[in-house]
Amino acid sequence: MSLLSVSESAERLGCQPSTVYRYIEDGVLPAYRIGPKLLRIDPTDLYALIKPARAAA
Incomplete structure (x- = not known):
């Protein structure tokens, strides 16, 4: 797993x-803390934020 x-x-x-x-x-x-300061993010969680914009009616 490659974290960002x-x-x-x-x-x-x-x-x-x-x-x-x-x-x-x-x-x-x-986010996942590695040591006292380092934060890493799973790309799957990151891309889950991206959702299609609602089309105008």
Whole structure:
């Protein structure tokens, strides 16, 4: 399993790392702590955030 850093996750989503940290803090995106500081994100969890936009009626 290849986990992503916060920066890599932000790059894949096209957003800032602060947005990824906010998703983690809000409980929207699970993250795994490795040691006292390192956070890693499972790509499956990351891509689960991506949903189709609702089409205009």
